[in-house]
Amino acid sequence: MAHTESFQLEEAAAEAYEAKFVPAMFTEWAQRMVTVAGVSPGQRILDVACGTGIVARTAAEIAGAEAVTGVDINPAMLAVAARVRPEISWLQGDAAALPVPEGAFDVVLCQMALMFFPDAVAALREMCRAAVDGGTVAVAVPGRLADQPGYGPFVELVSRHADSGAMSLLGVYWACGNLEKLERLFAEAGLHGVESQTHIGEAKYSSAADFVAVEVESTPLMARLTEDQFARIRTEAAAVLQPFAAADGALTVPLQGHIVVGRKAKERKR
Template sequence: MTSETFQLELAAAEAYEERFVPAIFAEWAQVLVTEAGVAPGQRVLDVACGTGIAARRAAEIAGAPAVTGVDINDAMLKVAARIRPDITWLLGDAAALPLPDADFDTVLCQMALMFFPDPAGALREMGRVASVGGTIAAAVPGRLEDQPAYGPFVEMVARHAGAEAMSLLSVYWACGDPERLQRLFAEAGLTVTAIRTHVGTARYASADDFVVGEVESTPLMDRLTPEQYAQVRLGAKAVLQPFTDRDGSVAAPLHGLIIVARR
């Protein structure tokens, strides 16, 4: 899988920061930094940092000069640098981090492990750049069957769009089994010290806004006919109704795992 697979236009990266960071990732970044035990004076690396929300949260504690973010997508890094030019942002692949051995006290990876072609290999790289006794912490979405909102939503989309839709949308939940996740860390030579469930909230202005975020931002959108997309939008209103407020806004629970390990 080449780096071009992950490349976005700058407008898409800006949209990611504007839509997904406040809707989902800001909450998880704070939880991840807290569970990892980021402290003043630590050197912190954020792997697959996107537009940098976890790095920004870490910088609030450790100080910006001590924090580095790495991502394979140049547009994401441009947005990250616009927001926090005082943090170091590097273009690089999680499979071959452009950093020396044992250079960081804490290595973070938020909601990205499931997208790596070789998750255990990426974790080995995180362990390589962590100091002896250093912390490696990751957040991943839980299993699809444990998702009270996303589970029915994905099933509904698959009914309208077929098995390929289920395959595309299921990637996000691929690391959500706690036993599999712990095996990946063990394969990477890391010692797991804690794993826990966190239930976050995905907040959208409406069910239609939820569909825009969860479908239009994925490769699935290019595979849907206009009729199928209309059916998905209609179906979303029904499956998200239990999580819809009187004003039409959606607060969908998102079950995830936080895992912390030592090198």
């Protein structure tokens, strides 16, 4: 499974991502990730494609900051991560060539990023390489767009106004959502004992305008929309998202996602 899109941000957008996107959606998933992966005290943890570091920070609350390393290809994301939690080790590097030794980590985590890697199997093999024998690799990805009752209509709204470049990015978000195919990627990468869980998370926003700000201004989508396109999307978003609005206008939008866990084979003793 190969893709050509990436999730790259300048530092101002990375700051917005940390301030808006992380609390709206990813804090909840980070907590689920470390729980499902079985992160515990005394383990060494690697967060691949760490972004501004929410998974690494969550793992550090259990394993200790000195035991956690975050890797991301985007220096702007890492700059924000280091500002928020400087005691964690942050490294710049590609998921397909992780700048870490073989067998250095007990648990390797990757949240909501696998779909952006040019070669998902190669990235999973690298995660496996970084794990100790018998170590854990856990990945979280959004489910299929067809299974997203809130984000599906929003993507349809964007498609009515945006160009192909914006839709290419939005399409990749959901590209690893087929759970059967995702589990096969783990097997192709040499991971064993593959297990999966599907969750319905809750993405929370103060209003439809807040939803649009988070989903557009805190992501690479902003650079792919004209001012006019963005204005029309912002204007029509309230009607599209009305089914998820409370009386005060606050939104709770469901996000279906999968967490898949595999283990590196233990080396046989001769």
